[in-house]
Amino acid sequence: MKTAVQQQPAYVLHRRPYRETSLLVEVFSLDAGRMTLVARGANAARSPLKAQLQPFQPLLLDWQGRGDLKTLTQTEVRPGPVLARTQALYSGLYINELLQRLLPVADPQPELFAAYIETLAQLAQTQDLEPVLRRFEAAFADAMGLSFDWAWATDVGEAVAAGGVYGYDPEQGIVSGAAAGVRLQGLPGEVLLALADGDLASPDCRRLAKRVMRTLIDHLLQGRTLNSRALFSQGRGDRR
Known part of the structure; x- marks a missing residue:
């Protein structure tokens, strides 16, 4: 039928x-x-x-x-925002490719859909694109069942401490520095705590957030590549 x-x-x-x-x-x-x-x-x-x-x-x-x-x-x-600037367009192509390549078919994600609409609006309005992309990646991680708390070390069940050093694993989230086989290591506790408070303005927070989200996306890709990454490398900066 x-x-x-x-x-x-x-x-x-x-x-x-x-x-x-x-x-x-x-x-x-x-x-x-x-x-x-x-x-x-x-x-x-x-x-x-x-x-x-x-x-x-x-x-x-x-x-x-x-x-x-x-x-x-x-x-x-319907009327909507226009991604007129080159870097905004590249950013839009990047989030589209994430959805196209990694989102399961016929899996409704109304919260991610709302985040997508908001992301397009912000890409059209601001020249500071990195925080916009990081927030969308966080919403995407949540939709894929890989959300995590910047301020909580899951392997030891303890809050992140300023002055501590931690790692990140896509399947576990933030882990203690003693965790074995972790993909991303050497993450300062004070920066993780700043990210938990929503700081995407400071250079340290931006660098760490991008490293973590890049690790998460690469884990989901399982060796495949994103064509949109090449556009960023050819442009004026790598924001994804």
Whole structure:
């Protein structure tokens, strides 16, 4: 039996040609999570869908079909922020690629969807992109079941102490400096405590947060690469 969905808030994560004139469109939707839709005729020269089905564009979508691959039946474009600056655009492509490559299919994540909307708005408004990306990565870690407390060493069940030295493991979170086989070591307790208080302004906090989130993302990728990282390295700075 065919299922039909109407007026579903969604964003395009990626699209690619399909057959002669269609597109396969990967979307992140509020109630259905990540999924792939067939947009029939969308790749034809005169189709308005080619311009409508763009990344970062808020959409209301209708679809129907059986199985995992549904057919897009209606698209409504909604107003939204514009990622006009190069680094903001690269940052948007980075978070899209995280969702496309790592988020399980058909796994609704309404809190992450809300974080995604807020992240796009902030990327369009600010030139200080690092805190925006770190907050989204934290929301993504939570959605993937890998959230952690900056101020708690899980292996010993104790609060982080200023002056102590700690490590980070993606499956455990923050651990004591004595923990064996930890991927990331030498993390100062005072910086972890500052991060627990929400400090993403100081250089030490920014460096440590980026190291930790990079370790977490690499753990999820399991040796695969992110194309968006190459864009950052070609630009003026590496913020992801």
